[in-house]
Amino acid sequence: MPAPRRARTPLACGLAATVVAAALAAAPLAAVRGSLRQALAWLAALGLLLAAGAALRVGGLLAPALAVLVAEYTVVVVRGGDRVDAAAPLVGAGLLLYAELASWAREARPRVRDERPVVTARAAVVAASTLAALALGALILLAAAVPAGGGLDRLAVGVAAATATLALVVVLARRTSTREPPG
Amino acid sequence: MTRRPTAKIPTYVGVAALVLLAGLSLGRPELVAVAAPLAVLVVAGLAGARDPELAAEVTVDRERALVGDQVTVELHLEAAARVERLEVLLVVPPGMEGPAGGPGGSGLGPRSAGATRTWAVAVTLAAGERRTLAVPLTCRRWGAYWLGDVHLRAHDRFRLFTWERHLDRHAGVKVFPVPEALRALVRPFETQVSTGSHVAAQRGDGIEFADLRPFLPGDRPRSINWRATARRGTLMVNQRHPERATDVVLFLDSFLDVRGPAGSTLDRAVGAAASLASAYLRQRDRVGLVSFGGFVQWLQPGSGQAALYRLLDTLMETQVFATAAWKGIRHLPPRTLPAKSLVVALTPLVDERGVAALFDLLARGYDLAVVDISPLAHAGPAGGEWDALATRLWALERETLRHRYQRLGAAVVEWADATHLQQVLLEVEACRRRAGLAPR
Numbered sequence: 001m002p003a004p005r006r007a008r009t010p011l012a013c014g015l016a017a018t019v020v021a022a023a024l025a026a027a028p029l030a031a032v033r034g035s036l037r038q039a040l041a042w043l044a045a046l047g048l049l050l051a052a053g054a055a056l057r058v059g060g061l062l063a064p065a066l067a068v069l070v071a072e073y074t075v076v077v078v079r080g081g082d083r084v085d086a087a088a089p090l091v092g093a094g095l096l097l098y099a100e101l102a103s104w105a106r107e108a109r110p111r112v113r114d115e116r117p118v119v120t121a122r123a124a125v126v127a128a129s130t131l132a133a134l135a136l137g138a139l140i141l142l143a144a145a146v147p148a149g150g151g152l153d154r155l156a157v158g159v160a161a162a163t164a165t166l167a168l169v170v171v172l173a174r175r176t177s178t179r180e181p182p183g
Numbered sequence: 184m185t186r187r188p189t190a191k192i193p194t195y196v197g198v199a200a201l202v203l204l205a206g207l208s209l210g211r212p213e214l215v216a217v218a219a220p221l222a223v224l225v226v227a228g229l230a231g232a233r234d235p236e237l238a239a240e241v242t243v244d245r246e247r248a249l250v251g252d253q254v255t256v257e258l259h260l261e262a263a264a265r266v267e268r269l270e271v272l273l274v275v276p277p278g279m280e281g282p283a284g285g286p287g288g289s290g291l292g293p294r295s296a297g298a299t300r301t302w303a304v305a306v307t308l309a310a311g312e313r314r315t316l317a318v319p320l321t322c323r324r325w326g327a328y329w330l331g332d333v334h335l336r337a338h339d340r341f342r343l344f345t346w347e348r349h350l351d352r353h354a355g356v357k358v359f360p361v362p363e364a365l366r367a368l369v370r371p372f373e374t375q376v377s378t379g380s381h382v383a384a385q386r387g388d389g390i391e392f393a394d395l396r397p398f399l400p401g402d403r404p405r406s407i408n409w410r411a412t413a414r415r416g417t418l419m420v421n422q423r424h425p426e427r428a429t430d431v432v433l434f435l436d437s438f439l440d441v442r443g444p445a446g447s448t449l450d451r452a453v454g455a456a457a458s459l460a461s462a463y464l465r466q467r468d469r470v471g472l473v474s475f476g477g478f479v480q481w482l483q484p485g486s487g488q489a490a491l492y493r494l495l496d497t498l499m500e501t502q503v504f505a506t507a508a509w510k511g512i513r514h515l516p517p518r519t520l521p522a523k524s525l526v527v528a529l530t531p532l533v534d535e536r537g538v539a540a541l542f543d544l545l546a547r548g549y550d551l552a553v554v555d556i557s558p559l560a561h562a563g564p565a566g567g568e569w570d571a572l573a574t575r576l577w578a579l580e581r582e583t584l585r586h587r588y589q590r591l592g593a594a595v596v597e598w599a600d601a602t603h604l605q606q607v608l609l610e611v612e613a614c615r616r617r618a619g620l621a622p623r
Binding site: 074084091095113129165 | 340341
């Protein structure tokens with residue numbers, strides 16, 4: 001067995017996740033002015049606090065942190081009117097990156113030393129997921145820009161797609177539910 | 184293996200559903216673009232999750248070791264499917280120490296968990312890859328250990344599931360104390376009939392000169408002492424002491440163990456018993472053992488290498504077993520304590536039952552030598568005036584007890600912390616000589 005240093009992965013991942021969350025929380029503030037900006041700043045601070053907590057201390061805060069960060073972005077998008085925000089794929093990829101880094105920080109135990117291939121493979125998966133999320137977001141925005149009938153048709157397609165995605169998740173989750181070994 | 188979903192699945196699905204719903208209701212494709220990656224990652228992870236079908240085996244390179252030796256635990260791992268991250272956690276029993284000895288000093292980080300510690304590492308395994316992890320452990324204390332208590336936890340690529348497994352296929356290792364070199368032992372008052380290394384009090388064929396007596400019919404001519412015959416004018420023959428073996432019973436008081444930072448009374452007793460057994464058996468004596476405590480164990484006196492291993496194996500299983508039940512030596516089989524045997528008691532003299540058992544042995548006429556393993560050093564320094572007074576009272580009580588034993592004919596010596604066992608045995612021998620119990 002080699003004798004490397006004590007594991008620092010949890011702290012590094014937690015700090016990286018907090019930095020990403022800070023960027024996600026701060027970016028929407030630049031798009032608004034006035035009293036809304038002040039209100040959003042409070043929301044951003046709450047989001048950052050939750051995000052840092054989720055990444056560094058309590059893993060259970062991940063869902064609220066994501067929800068607050070998305071809520072902040074939603075306010076900016078809705079406030080923007082009919083113009084499609086081209087930065088949405090970046091926000092989606094950033095959210096995924098934050099969530100993955102925060103999860104990594106929680107799963108890496110300080111007393112368990114990860115071998116280098118484990119860390120490399122995990123970093124590769126996170127990077128690939130982020131890039132894929134970016135591409136997927138861009139694809140969705142492009143698809144949204146294609147004229148496809150009236151508003152009702154597009155809504156029907158959207159409802160069908162969302163329902164199909166969630167149904168697929170439920171089916172797969174049931175198929176892979178927790179099983180105790182026999183005996 | 185037991186599969187468990189991680190908290191990521193409900194978190195990602197919940198957030199994605201919420202944001203998709205918001206996107207649909209508000210008619211904003213940006214929100215769909217934000218939520219879709221989370222949903223797609225969960226779908227990809229669920230579709231790709233496979234049981235790693237992990238095969239694991241634990242082996243230990245040896246079955247016996249001495250204190251200070253290193254034993255290597257080998258974990259052989261093989262997975263049917265690729266494992267992105269496999270946490271291997273080995274439970275290190277108290278008395279053993281992992282590779283680098285301190286937290287953070289090694290590739291396997293130790294973690295305190297009560298009395299035990301764990302060593303853990305995370306590795307990756309390719310499909311069909313066979314991997315061996317060797318974990319060297321240093322034996323710090325004597326005892327019988329079970330190694331191979333291993334916990335495995337495998338993760339999938341997206342960390343949506345964990346598969347857990349506990350290996351309890353234990354491999355036993357016995358760690359013996361390093362025997363001390365003893366040049367002089369406690370000599371018995373009486374010997375047995377078999378030939379050995381002790382000069383017997385009786386007269387017969389031997390080497391050591393005992394006395395002169397007049398010649399009798401049947402005496403061998405080579406026994407005639409010609410000088411004495413010339414002086415006295417009648418035939419005189421030499422009488423000699425024969426060399427005989429003895430039966431030694433090591434009486435280990437294991438009712439209580441007084442433990443301190445420097446060690447414990449039971450550790451010292453077991454170490455001393457192993458050293459004494461080894462030394463007496465080298466002299467061709469028969470050695471038996473009585474481990475007298477909450478859990479009573481005994482071995483009838485035996486000789487030779489096999490007896491030594493039997494005795495050491497029994498010693499390794501010695502432990503303090505808390506019980507309030509009264510136990511006396513009448514519970515022991517009679518052959519465990521043969522007549523004319525020398526009983527060497529190793530006791531801290533703190534439990535009433537152990538103290539009473541020694542009085543009982545004296546009352547039954549056994550040749551008893553008591554090594555009082557002082558617990559005073561392990562009790563810690565006195566913190567104040569009252570502590571100092573209590574310690575002095577305790578020391579006085581112990582001294583009174585030792586005097587009571589001495590009055591009944593037992594040699595009792597206190598074994599202080601810094602004293603070598605050999606020095607203690609010499610003191611016991613001197614004490615016995617003063618009391619007329621040992622041959623001069």
